[in-house]
Amino acid sequence: MNRVIVKVHEWPELKDPILIEGLPGLGYVGKLSAEHLIRQLGGRRFATIISSYLPPQVYVMEGGTISIVKQELYYIKGKAKRDLIVLVGDSQGLNAEGQYELSYRVLELAQELGVKEVITLGGYSIGKRPEKPRVFGAATHPEIVEEIKKYGVIFAKSEPSGGIIGAAGLLIGLGMELFGMKGFCLMGETAGMYVDPRGAMEVLKVLSRILDIEIDLSDLEAQAMQIEEITHTVEEIMRESEREEGREELGYIR
Amino acid sequence: MNRVIVKVHEWPELKDPILIEGLPGLGYVGKLSAEHLIRQLGGRRFATIISSYLPPQVYVMEGGTISIVKQELYYIKGKAKRDLIVLVGDSQGLNAEGQYELSYRVLELAQELGVKEVITLGGYSIGKRPEKPRVFGAATHPEIVEEIKKYGVIFAKSEPSGGIIGAAGLLIGLGMELFGMKGFCLMGETAGMYVDPRGAMEVLKVLSRILDIEIDLSDLEAQAMQIEEITHTVEEIMRESEREEGREELGYIR
Amino acid sequence: MNRVIVKVHEWPELKDPILIEGLPGLGYVGKLSAEHLIRQLGGRRFATIISSYLPPQVYVMEGGTISIVKQELYYIKGKAKRDLIVLVGDSQGLNAEGQYELSYRVLELAQELGVKEVITLGGYSIGKRPEKPRVFGAATHPEIVEEIKKYGVIFAKSEPSGGIIGAAGLLIGLGMELFGMKGFCLMGETAGMYVDPRGAMEVLKVLSRILDIEIDLSDLEAQAMQIEEITHTVEEIMRESEREEGREELGYIR
Amino acid sequence: MNRVIVKVHEWPELKDPILIEGLPGLGYVGKLSAEHLIRQLGGRRFATIISSYLPPQVYVMEGGTISIVKQELYYIKGKAKRDLIVLVGDSQGLNAEGQYELSYRVLELAQELGVKEVITLGGYSIGKRPEKPRVFGAATHPEIVEEIKKYGVIFAKSEPSGGIIGAAGLLIGLGMELFGMKGFCLMGETAGMYVDPRGAMEVLKVLSRILDIEIDLSDLEAQAMQIEEITHTVEEIMRESEREEGREELGYIR
Known part of the structure; x- marks a missing residue:
């Protein structure tokens, strides 16, 4: 078995698409944001990723049917000035190798579909419930930092102090180093201990202004x-x- | 060394066979059920799986001879309306990669032998000794849920809450996603802390009615x-x- | 880098050789025995195994020079009725995969050199210092059990209860299953908490009678x-x- | 994705170059030393190593831009009698396999550039703050031990008692065993619990005398x-x- 199996159900034709990632992480901020985006803008699933880097597990769904742990790619076409590809899923890779391989494979597919820019969404834990969650950022290039700052995103050296761990970091890091892509990460402040829609809302407010779209929250x-x-x-x-x-x-x- | 070595001792000719899995797990319900099935219906071993995904260990048997940790495939022919392939073994794969690889290789072999349906057997832990163990189910398709419900199997959303972990989940999950197979899992309620024949008995009662066979318990x-x-x-x-x-x-x- | 690198320094011509293993394990019984054998019978190193399944470490030796963690193969020629190949080393494989791969590679090389029989040496922990260490055994075939029993070796079902873990088990288990070799394991009783020459002495006493050689202890x-x-x-x-x-x-x- | 990706930005022409390693380790002695060397002697980065053996992580730098976890190779030309290649980085390999693979790949590249000698730098923990940090050594060949002793380096059997773990050990160990290189390791005494420039200074004092260069400390x-x-x-x-x-x-x- 290949350790990463990408089943492409449909090859969408997309206009200068941006890859947006929202996998499970701190406060589920990224996942909540990305899933909301798909729901609100009518995303269409075009690829499924099954992998032995993911937990060996199936979920039991409404009605008693199963769903294997997976990552999924949706496209959103004609809703924003640029088309979107959104990566969501049940889990990130279980170890370092898996994190790298899964990110790499997604970038490979994204490149085939014309992606040159990547936005990753995540949470930023401050250990307690924030009054009003701020949105922190990190970007591949200084000019993107300047650009994104305009939307109220906070860029601070060594924040988060441990760096950005997992897919939210690797998709922009590998994207830049190996695929010549540009990108940035938006991190909503969160207590990080439970599912946190407030953090996701702040991330989506920023994202909607960056993408110039309306998102009902x-x-x-x-x-x-x-x-x-x-x-x-x-x-x-x-x-x-x-x-x-x-x-x-x-x-x-x- | 190949990480999974499938030694096929005999290639049985089987009539529309069903793959049944019973590897070690909660309360040993699946393993007890599957081994009982083999014993009662006169199963014949036709393949052995040796793998570096299994523990690096040999057991000492009656008489002082050794037996390497392995998984084994038996066939049961002419005892039910449909022939059976039964997967049993000493251990599941030691990590996620192993769980996926071993399940994949078994499905590959099963497909070669004409398998289109998979039944996995396992335990369902409720943390205490059940009065009368119930049998929970999960299936690949809604029509199978309806079919199996008739036999008193309980289908409940998010039960088990953590999903089905290991071979019992993957064989139907990967079977559906990568091999186009149908299938379901039967889980006997068990305290899960010791070998539990009561859970296995309830699973086998349901299974015998589904397969329309007599099994002496x-x-x-x-x-x-x-x-x-x-x-x-x-x-x-x-x-x-x-x-x-x-x-x-x-x-x-x- | 290949995960297992076998550097063969010399290809010895051996008469019906037996492979004897003594890697680090319980009470260092196997390692002590095998190294003593090499020393007493004048073994000659003919192959070195370097592997990324072994710890990433070098030792500092007498005089300040380094020695990378490794396994080594020695041959002993013309000292017993049959020639011997002895496997010793600094460490066993760090994980299941490594245990299997290293054992497999040693068996492959052994087969090339004509080996059809394998003897593995190890400790058998009883948790306290034994009065007079007994020697337990396990073998690939019933006739070998009968043969070895004559030398006072104890064969008992499920002893050791957890089976034989690591190279001492795999070399005879894989040897039998994948290379058609015969073999047995000799386990000297030991407290297992510190280096235990007493266990090694009992193992060597049995071994010397089986091989019909004199070993000064x-x-x-x-x-x-x-x-x-x-x-x-x-x-x-x-x-x-x-x-x-x-x-x-x-x-x-x- | 290849598990180790070596991006060579420039192929320097070097005169009988020596490979010097200073990756993170005890007290960051090696890393501090190597980075200081690069800074003082004007090293030029010519290769970047990205690898799924490293943590799946990006750092956030001054100005809000990201930097993926990596190892880097610098060359220092015309500053000493012999040219230098210096290996630095954010992290060592995460597991044994990674340690071996990364070291192997660096040695491969070093060999292509003409390297025949390797010097690794590290810390040597004594558990408490040393009065005046001593410098311990270990070498591939006895003649190097004699040579280096002249510079006040202490060579003692089984010191460090656990051997030299990680890249500082493997680069000289694999270098000797698989690439026919010579080498030695310099270890500065350190408490090992925090970043320790004192240990690095002592290592650099020795190194500057060995390489016959001036280093401002x-x-x-x-x-x-x-x-x-x-x-x-x-x-x-x-x-x-x-x-x-x-x-x-x-x-x-x-």
């Missing part, structure tokens, strides 16, 4: 409120029980 | 009773010692 | 006594300090 | 003093807080 807003309600309730319960414990402890001292 | 019943007796004794001892400790603790307070 | 005897003296002193100190602690604790209660 | 001296100041302050704070705790504990007893 009401779904993500609703999802965010739902998650916040749950989080709030949980925190309330925890505070309550802490107070209870406090009272008991006080009682113990008296 | 008295061996497994005997084995189950033996294990339950041991478990019962152990639990008795533990309860006793807990009571002892409790008494001591009470004594300590007085 | 006085070196190993001396080494064993030295180690026992150190162990004894350490144990003495520990018992002493335990007694001290006991006294202190009593003092504390008073 | 004032930058490293300044860096060392800065680190020492920070360390000193931290230790001061810790001692202070320990004293505080001590006082509190005394208070508790009164």
Whole structure:
């Protein structure tokens, strides 16, 4: 078995397409963003990637059918000034080799479809819930840094301090080094501990202005409120029980 | 050395065969079921798989001879309306790559022998001993879900919640995606902490009705009773010692 | 780089040679035995194995020169009724793949040199220092079990209970399955926690009778006594300090 | 994707060049030394190594641009009696296979450029801050040991006791075994827990005498003093807080 199998269902003809990546990562910011983009702009799946670098696992879906762990490529045509290819999936590569191979294969396919620019989407963990998530950036070329700064994206040396790990880093890094592509990464601030639609919303706001498209965010807003309600309730319960414990402890001292 | 070596001892001619998998997993439900099937229906080994994806180990058998860790394929001919190929073995692949490669190679061989359908057998852990083990299912196609439901198999979204991991998932997942095969997985409820013939019995009851064959389960019943007796004794001892400790603790307070 | 590089320094002409393995393992029993054999019978190194399955490391030797981690093959000619090939080394393969590949490559070379029989040497851990180390065995064929039993070797089902792990198991397992070779493993009882010449001595006593050769064990005897003296002193100190602690604790209660 | 991609930007013509390695390791002694050498002698980058054996990661640089994890080769021409090739990088190979492959590929390229001698630089951890860091050595041939001893380098059997792990060991080990090269390793004593310019300075002092070149060490001296100041302050704070705790504990007893 080839370690990466790319099943191309359709070869789309695309106009100067941009590759956009949103695989699972910190706060699922990238994945939420990319999936929302596909849903809102009517993306069409044209390729499936099955790989022994991914977990050996199938999911059980609505109705009892299975779905093997995979990555998928969608195209979005005629919705923006430039066409889009969007990479989403269930998992990133399980190890360094897998991360490199999967990114490389996606770039290879993207190049065949005319891609010269790559945008990767991800989260940027600050360890606590941000008041209003900022969007951090990193780019392949100084002129792109300047360009993207205009949209309020923050560029800071050594931020994130550990660099950008995984597909969000490699797709622009390998894209630049081996495929002569340009690109940048947008990272939405997130606590990173649970699925975080707020981070995704901020990333999408920036992205929509960069791509000059309209993206309705009401779904993500609703999802965010739902998650916040749950989080709030949980925190309330925890505070309550802490107070209870406090009272008991006080009682113990008296 | 090739990482997977398939030694075919005999090329059986089979009538529209079904591939059935029962490798080690939760509660050894799949392995117990598949081995029982082979024993009861007189399966004949026709292929051995030796692989550097399996543990680097030999077992010492009755009489002091060795047996290298392996997977084996048996065929069962003329016992059911359709012939069967049964995959059993000492171990699953040690890592993701191994899981994919071994499943792929088995599917390749199965396809050569005319297999178009795959049934995988496994356990489904609920963390405690089930009253009466239920049988959960997952299938490649909605029509198979409907078909199998008739036999009392439970199909539930996201059950098991982590999906189906290992060969039981991959053989139907890769079978569908890369070989155009249909298939389903039967998972017997099990505590999952020890060898569990009860889970295997429920799986085999469903399987025998699906395949329209008679399978004598008295061996497994005997084995189950033996294990339950041991478990019962152990639990008795533990309860006793807990009571002892409790008494001591009470004594300590007085 | 090829993952296994076999540098053959000399192609010996050997009479019906037997391959004997003694790589590092439990109590270093196999390694001690094989190296003693080479030393006593004047083995000559004819091949070196360098491999990326071995640790990425060089040792610093007497005089400050380096030695890369390796496995080595020696031949012993004209000292026994049959010639011998002895495999020794600094390390076994680091993972399952490496274990299989290295064993396979050694068997391939052995076959080229006419080897049809393999003897592997190892330790058998019982968790405590054995009174008089017994020698356990496992063989590829029942007739070999019968043959070797005559030399006092103990053959017991499922002993060792986890099977034989690593090169000592694979060289006879793969030898039988893929190269049509016969073989057996001799395992000297050992505490397994430190280098154990006593286990090696028992293995060598059995081996010398099987091969019908004389092996002087006085070196190993001396080494064993030295180690026992150190162990004894350490144990003495520990018992002493335990007694001290006991006294202190009593003092504390008073 | 090839697991090691060597992008050669320029093929320098070099006079009997020596390969010098300084990749990240204990106390960053090797990396600091090699980078200082490049800076001081005006090294020119001629090759970049991108590899799936390295971490799947990009760094964010000054100005917000990215840099993929890589190893790099510089040449230094006409500054010493012999020309130099210097290997530096962000990381060593992530596993044994990667360590071997990366070292092998560098040696292959070095051989093409006429390299017959290799010097590797590293740290030698003694677990505490050394008064005056000594420089330990290990070499491929006894005559090199004698030669290098003259420069005050200490050669001691089994020092470092675990041997030399990683590129510093493999480049001379594989260089000798597979490429017929000579070489030695210089290891500066270091606590090994933080970046240690003092160790690098001692290594560079020895190296400059061996290569008969002048190397200005004032930058490293300044860096060392800065680190020492920070360390000193931290230790001061810790001692202070320990004293505080001590006082509190005394208070508790009164």
